Amino acid sequence: MTFRTVLLSAALGAEIRGLDLSRPIDAPTVAALRAAWLEHLVLVFRGQALDVEAQARFARYFGDTSETQAPDERSMKHNPDRRVLLITNIRENGRPVGFLPDGELQFHSDSAFLDCPLMATVLYAVEIPDRGGETLFANAYRAYETLDAETKERLAGLRAFNIYDYATQVKSGTLERAGLPQAVHPVIRTHPETGRKAVYVNRLMTEEILDLPPADGAALLETLFAAIERPDCVYEHVWRKGDLIVWDNRCAQHARRDFPADQTRLMRRIGIAGDVPV
Numbered sequence: 001m002t003f004r005t006v007l008l009s010a011a012l013g014a015e016i017r018g019l020d021l022s023r024p025i026d027a028p029t030v031a032a033l034r035a036a037w038l039e040h041l042v043l044v045f046r047g048q049a050l051d052v053e054a055q056a057r058f059a060r061y062f063g064d065t066s067e068t069q070a071p072d073e074r075s076m077k078h079n080p081d082r083r084v085l086l087i088t089n090i091r092e093n094g095r096p097v098g099f100l101p102d103g104e105l106q107f108h109s110d111s112a113f114l115d116c117p118l119m120a121t122v123l124y125a126v127e128i129p130d131r132g133g134e135t136l137f138a139n140a141y142r143a144y145e146t147l148d149a150e151t152k153e154r155l156a157g158l159r160a161f162n163i164y165d166y167a168t169q170v171k172s173g174t175l176e177r178a179g180l181p182q183a184v185h186p187v188i189r190t191h192p193e194t195g196r197k198a199v200y201v202n203r204l205m206t207e208e209i210l211d212l213p214p215a216d217g218a219a220l221l222e223t224l225f226a227a228i229e230r231p232d233c234v235y236e237h238v239w240r241k242g243d244l245i246v247w248d249n250r251c252a253q254h255a256r257r258d259f260p261a262d263q264t265r266l267m268r269r270i271g272i273a274g275d276v277p278v
């Protein structure tokens with residue numbers, strides 16, 4: 001099998017053309033896709049018609065699919081497959097049938113609040129609004145590389161506290177921390193496959209840097225968030241129905257733009273299990 005790789009921006013991201021993911025891909029092609037993914041961080045496949053099994057088969061080319069934790073009764077009714085997380089604003093009797101229903105989401109790395117966050121995410125667009133809901137991807141290697149030598153030196157060995165509340169779509173803030181998923185991870189992590197360093201704190205989920213006085217930690221976090229958000233670190237994806245994207249949470253962050261509340265957005269997410277960030 002052959003495919004073409006088309007760069008999507010100077011920062012990161014490549015579109016892969018010429019593959020139909022509704023059918024199995026042979027091993028040499030999978031190896032070539034994986035190599036392209038490690039190089040470009042985000043791979044986009046347009047115009048794919050995929051059921052859950054096809055999406056899960058694709059995900060397994062990258063690693064083991066993860067199971068969503070403790071889904072509630074409501075989401076189980078609409079999606080009994082625990083490999084899948086529906087990200088949608090569809091509601092039944094006023095309550096969302098999936099997760100992360102509304103509006104903007106700040107930059108983050110998926111499930112950074114867990115001890116073993118997702119290594120990668122495979123997201124498929126089932127239904128999208130006419131406008132809005134774009135996903136911004138940031139190259140977290142490049143963000144690290146933009147920092148001056150003194151800052152890089154300060155960052156070595158620092159750890160950060162990550163927490164997130166799905167119910168409110170916010171960090172804990174003034175909320176009680178107990179009961180919310182939370183994890184401590186290095187501020188800068190080293191990608192286990194490429195050996196490159198990447199920023200691993202994010203505006204959505206990282207609440208503080210341990211090991212530093214609070215004001216110093218807050219200022220340092222702001223520097224790192226700003227590095228992630230530099231326009232030259234970011235690719236903005238305008239979704240079409242049938243797009244499939246796989247991204248590497250170890251070295252890329254993503255954010256979502258706002259979209260009209262009266263239009264349906266339905267995305268099917270399958271996560272790929274990761275290990276402890278170092």
Ligand SMILES: [Fe+2]
Binds near residue numbers: 108109110254
């Ligand atoms: Fe996400």
